[in-house]
Amino acid sequence: MTRAFNFSAGPGVIPEPVLERAREDLWDIFGSGIGVLEHSHRGKEFDRILAEAEADCRAVGSIPDSYKVLFLQGGATTQAYQVPMAFLPDGGTADYFHTGKWATEAMHEARRYGTVHTAAGSEATRFDRIPEDSEVRYSERPVYVQYTSNNTLMGTQWHRLPPAPPGDAWFVCDASSDIYSRPIDVTRFGFLYAGGQKNLGPAGTVLVLVREDVLDRQVRELPWMLDYRVQAQRESRFNTPPTFGIYLMGQTFKWILGEGGLEAMRSRNEAKSKIVYDALDASGFYRPHARVEDRSHMNITFFTPSPELDARFIEEADEAGLKNLKGHREVGGMRASMYNAFPRAGAEALASFLADFESRHG
Ligand SMILES: Cc1ncc(COP(=O)(O)O)c(C=O)c1O
Numbered sequence: 001m002t003r004a005f006n007f008s009a010g011p012g013v014i015p016e017p018v019l020e021r022a023r024e025d026l027w028d029i030f031g032s033g034i035g036v037l038e039h040s041h042r043g044k045e046f047d048r049i050l051a052e053a054e055a056d057c058r059a060v061g062s063i064p065d066s067y068k069v070l071f072l073q074g075g076a077t078t079q080a081y082q083v084p085m086a087f088l089p090d091g092g093t094a095d096y097f098h099t100g101k102w103a104t105e106a107m108h109e110a111r112r113y114g115t116v117h118t119a120a121g122s123e124a125t126r127f128d129r130i131p132e133d134s135e136v137r138y139s140e141r142p143v144y145v146q147y148t149s150n151n152t153l154m155g156t157q158w159h160r161l162p163p164a165p166p167g168d169a170w171f172v173c174d175a176s177s178d179i180y181s182r183p184i185d186v187t188r189f190g191f192l193y194a195g196g197q198k199n200l201g202p203a204g205t206v207l208v209l210v211r212e213d214v215l216d217r218q219v220r221e222l223p224w225m226l227d228y229r230v231q232a233q234r235e236s237r238f239n240t241p242p243t244f245g246i247y248l249m250g251q252t253f254k255w256i257l258g259e260g261g262l263e264a265m266r267s268r269n270e271a272k273s274k275i276v277y278d279a280l281d282a283s284g285f286y287r288p289h290a291r292v293e294d295r296s297h298m299n300i301t302f303f304t305p306s307p308e309l310d311a312r313f314i315e316e317a318d319e320a321g322l323k324n325l326k327g328h329r330e331v332g333g334m335r336a337s338m339y340n341a342f343p344r345a346g347a348e349a350l351a352s353f354l355a356d357f358e359s360r361h362g
Contacts, residue, residue, distance in 0.1 A: 005346035007336045008121040008324040009152055009299060011197040012176070015341040018084050018201075018251045025247070037248050041240050046152040049243070050235065053250030060253050063186050063209060071246045076176040076195035077105070079206060082226055083172055083191060084110035088143055088252070089219040095119040095142040095169070097162060100151035101330060102174055110146075119145060119162070125152040126331075129291035132296060142169045143217075144190060150178035152198075153328040154349045155301035155335065156294045161188055170214060179207065180256060181340055182266035190214040196245055198298070198340035199340045201252045205245030256340065265340050272338050272347040273297040287360045289333065301332035304361070309333050310334060313357055322346070322353055 006013050025036040026043055030043070032045055039045045063069060072078070080102070088094050089162045092114040095318060096107045096123030117139040120131035138145065150157040158177060165171060170190025179194035186192065191210045197203035201261040215229050224230045236246075252302045256265060280286045280302055289301035304310050310333050314326045329332040336350055 004321045004323045005343070006323050006348055007342075007346070007350070009198070009328070009335060009337040010195070010339075011203050012337055012339045013250070013341040014201060014254065018248065018255050018341075019178065020108065021251055027070075037244050039243065041237050041243050046243055049247050049250060050350065052211075053246050054251065056253035056257060057207065058248055060162065060180055060256050061109065061184055061186055061209070066212050067186060068208075068210050068212060068232045070210065070227075070231050071241060072206045072208055072231060073242060074206065076102070076174060076193055076206055079174070079193040079208065080106040081109035081112070083144075083146070083193075084113040084223060085220065085226065086218045086228055088216070088227065089115035090114065090145050092219075093117050093139045093141065095138050095145040097121060097145075097147040098123055099130060099148055100154050101158065101328075102152070102176070103146075103148050106146060106148075106174065109150045114137075114143075117142065120242075122156075126150060126289075127156065128289055128294075130156050130158050130294040131162075136163050138163075138169075139165045141167055144170050144172045145173040146174070148174045148176075150175070150181075150296050150298050152177040152299050152330050152337075153297045153301075153335075154291070155288075155290045155299040157296035158185065158296065159294070172209070177337075177339075178296070180262060180265065181269050181298060183262040196249055198337075199252075201248035202245050205242045205249055205303075207249065207267070226262060252341075268344070269297045269338070269340065272344050273300060275344070275347040275351050276300050276336055276338075279354045283358055283362075284355065285362045286362065289331070298337060298338040298339060300338070301327060301331060301333060302336075304357075307332065309361055310345075312361065317350075317353055318356060320349075320353055322350055 022231045027035050029036045057069050094110050098118050109319045119138050120135045122129045172191045173189050176195040180199050194207045196205040199344045201315050280288050287303045325334045327335040
């Protein structure tokens, strides 16, 4: 059976070779006579899975030894509260860039623990852009500065880092929807997190990259499960970890390395998104949402002239094998998510469908 073009924002497309490999390993991994789902998280097979996943993760992102690689649970949503819970002291301030729903949620959670200062934001224009450096106003002594590198719902992406944080504050980055889609200099961050279900594998496993000295700055005693120091000491397996998620992330890292690493991911992703943006720009019929300079290479958001036509577009695209193009319920319109594993042929198919739909309804 042929696979559809899946534009889902997450869980999203997993590389086909990874799925094929997983199909075999589900039955029997490493010739052990036991499938990957059935091995103990303390056994030597899982030791190997975990060690390879970490090593390959480090190889993909050139992550230095001074950073811990953690595979945690609870989705990126848990990181949104776990970070301030761990690092924002009573009476302390953390700065946030307010660029979309995930930032809104993270700010809401952080207010439980300290003061949240908005460094800059784009709420006034429905989060259609990334703030200019000239708009950024950091607070005097933030503990950290948090931003979302790619705003999944709105289709905007930072194509540079925000201005350097003041004092000894460090960047926290929610990179859930563009992690490993392009080269990254991890040393610019104190803490970075990404839910797995877009570029790294299945939902339920979160990748955390944290600088060791940041771990020492934890300001509260937390339950062991939520204590990053405990998770680091216990190699992310304080309890039974999501073994299959870690396995699939590991396979995805191997796939990225085999495809040429992050430079290859970047050039592919830029080429794919250009095909669709060019098609949108060539038409007076569609209205893309994000400001041109801040357009995401991962999630492309756009509208037809009316909500009725949007609904028609989604329905007809689905019939044509272009699946999951409906925009997020808070935004409406269409969203085409094209993560690392999404094929170029899918971008080309969407570009021709855009022209075809316009010729029939424009
Ligand atoms: C940028 C970003 N942050 C956070 C989340 C929340 O992730 P999760 O559902 O894994 O908790 C998402 C999910 O789509 C996201 O795109």
